[in-house]
Amino acid sequence: MNFQKRKQKILDQLNSTGEVDIKELAATLAISEITARRDLNQLAADGLLYRTHGGAMKIDPLAKPLDFVNKAAQNSSVKDSICRKAAEYIHDGDIIFMDCGSTVFRLCQFIKNKKIKVITNSLPVIYELQNCQVSLNIIGGEFDSKRQAVHGKAANEHIARYRAGKAFLGVDGISPNGLFANSELEAEITSAYINQSAFTYILCDAGKINNQTYLKFADINQVDAIITNADDKKLNLFAETALTVIKVE
Incomplete structure (x- = not known):
């Protein structure tokens, strides 16, 4: 499964549940945890989600702007x-x-x-x-x-x-x-x-x-x-x- 397909599945899950867990995401998509983590980091850099410890959360645009979210996700x-x-x-x-x-x-x-x-x-x-x-x-x-x-x-x-x-x-x-x-x-x-x-x-x-x-x-x-x-x-x-x-x- 390429990144674009994984991206859509990750965003679909975020829209459905509001959050994703790296371990569960890796199992669901049949990928390594390293790949799952890299995907989430890329989506955070693109402003599409907020990275948390061990996973990610859906961004609430009324709560925190994307530039702050992305800065918080760096390192x-x-x-x-x-x-x-x-x-x-x-x-x-x-x-x-x-x-x-x-x-x-x-x-x-x-x-x-x-x-x-x-x-x-x-x-x-x-x-x-x-x-x-x-x-x-x-x-x-x-x-x-x-x-x-x-x-x-x-x-x-x-x-x-x-x-x-x-x-x-x-x-x-x-x-x-x-x-x-x-x-x-x-x-x-x-x-x-x-x-x-x-x-x-x-x-x-x-x-x-x-x-x-x-x-x-x-x-x-x-x-x-x-x-x-x-x-x-x-x-x-x-x-x-x-x-x-x-x-x-």
């Missing part, structure tokens, strides 16, 4: 490893901040059964965590359609009213010199989260390490820990800092 196995580890540091009763990063978004699947409160500016996070154990505090302000998030002065003032025990945040770059962002709006709201959190975790893949982008907005000593898949060579850059490094495979 999904790495992001899931990082977020699975991050979830180990979240316990019932916690109050946490979550920003609008695509890696942080993938943390949702690992915390749905936790009795916690999440304060967030991310619409995809809100959508993903509705109707589960998690209690939501939704930040108000100016809506950024590209990021599917809320930013601006009102959002920063909203965050300033609250305190959280932990923050789980993404950055565009991190080095011993500090934290970096590609926009001032992102930098401002990340700083707001950091200022109101007792302990801040940065979730990022190896590509963000030592990536000093457009805007430095915080010193490295303003955050507490990084959870990443980077190798020891890159992580040794932080040896002279107080940053706690949590490495995942």
